Amino acid sequence: MNILILAKDYPPKVGGVENYSQNLAEGLRKYQNCQVLSFAIKDSPISKVDRLPVKRIQPIIESEFVKSIQFSLMVLWILSTTKVDVIYATTWKVAAPVFLLKRIFNFKLFITVHGAEITRHKNNRLTMAIMRTVLKSARQIISVSDFTKTKVLEYCKDLKPNSVKVVPNGIHFEDLKPKDKINSRKRLGLSQDSLVLLTISRIDQRKGQGIVIEAIPKLISTYPQLRYIIVGDGPYRQQLEKRVKQLKIEAHVFFTGFVDFKELDYYYSACDMFVLLNTMESDQDFEGFGLVFAEAAYYKKISIAGNNGGPMEVINNKVTGYLIEPNTTNLLKLFKEVDLSPEHLTKMGEAAYRRTAKKYDIQKMIHQTNSIITENR
Template sequence: MVRILFVVNGFAVGGGELKLLELISQLKQRYPQKYRIVVASVGQGGPLEENFRKVADRTEIYIKRHAYDVMQIFGLIRLIREEKIQLIQTTLFYADILGTMAGVLTGVRNIISWEVYTEQYSLKQKWAYRLASKGLSSIIAVSDATRRKMIHQYHLPEAKVRTIHYGIDVKKFQSRNPREIRKELGIPQNTIVFGTIARLTEQKGHRYLIQAIPTLIRHFPRVLFLFIGDGPLRASLIQLAQDLEVLPYIQFLGFRSDVDALLSAMDVFVLPSLYEGFPNAVLEAMACGKPVVATGVDGTPEAVLHGKTGLL
């Protein structure tokens, strides 16, 4: 049995966390006797904590109490030794640093970093990642854009970084009838429904979408926007929508588990992100046959063909 430790920043609802959850679920379903899966959060709990506990053999949380909490490393070291871990995969920056350090200190020979974002790191973060990367055996980038960033910004050997794009189970997103979910949401007939699925953070660019709504409704008054996801900007985005007098045109739905049904209710999927590794939500929208309007940043053009499957 191969004993794998997955280290992640936390259990928030984000693309990286959801894809990791899906990966672990598939490993356990397809090879129940082949892998022992251990998951460690080095930052926080979150809405996905119980989901991880259901699919992993063991799940631990090492709370981040301050910026440089060495107790987290000691916790990981103890976990690695107890479980006799053979392979470590880290996801997201803080997990990359701590997971790699703990792996090196315990002599784990196979340490893989899964790079899902393309945000700009500070000089201190770049230095920390470059140092930690020396202990990595391989780096998996979710897009060619992410791979280029890793190579150029951190001066990593090209042979050490490879691209593996996200995949999705398209069967989950087919043959859905939108009438029921539209009725549940109270959407009038003949309404053009735009939707986005993303955390309510600066990265995802919701404010720019809200700022564009007044122009859109002057030409197309029968429109509605579904904002699926939650986050720290919820209150400020609602206030912005009120200030621009477009709140009646938006439904803030928060975190939802019925994403496939909500996608079926949309006519157009929108993703106004400022940066993206490889947007999973776009793939899900395309699996539902929805046209996509998105900012052409980073890995997004690797998913959306401008003028064919959407507009960038």
């Protein structure tokens, strides 16, 4: 079977959907003949590790309308010169410019839905109408979580429940290499008696780094050796760094900026708990899945997360981590009430690892996705 995978962005660009697109493409190529169509990244070298054909379009100008035309013309050219049985769009938006071509070329269309792209434009009637039409034209929709599926069915009432299949995101476990905790702390300059909290994420308001920072002054009265490490970058970083100085907690909060993938092993291994208090002020922006919580669990670390969106499915509350309403008061209350002894954290971390190893293997994700494609061809 010949599959054309459409991805607006693709590695070397960094991001959750970008990684998903690469994992999907490289996984499916073991079963099918796959090629990828995406856009090139301005001022960025092309990755030299592509394991299948990847065509990257150079945008004429940074206009979504013009890029859509370019994308459509390139798909038309591929369909005219190559037999394509399936087009797999990694978001509904990349399917929008080409779904009408189904009537001419008779391919089957599959679309992945991740989360907020379903609800982000809910106040724009035209965009929502286009989205509903595109999704309805799909042979099968694949959702990364049950929560995202509920949003798809809520906003696309013409869809039948069985038209959306849930296939959770997966992890390349062989790429994650847990390290010794003592040596990891030495490498990162952390004392062995510190209580280390870790967040790895884009720094923006919805990710909740600010909620944790506001709790630090009171937490250090009980845990004077507490250290909060924030890995990543984003538009909210400067504001948070300023707030840390105002609270005079520079000795307890550290911003690392971007960290190479291989170095993340040491950060995960050095921490005691992973904390990402994802908020959901409206359903226009939310955590559709939360793969980072599953990654932390692979290192046998518990997570503290916001009680909303996809993380509710990744974390088994009070067994593999804690789900709370994301605010500083609830975080402080949690630290007062739960057992943070090394023995208890180890026990929960082991449970988190077992859950992740069972549910979120990338090979399981690929096998389920390929089965859905094959059954609905």
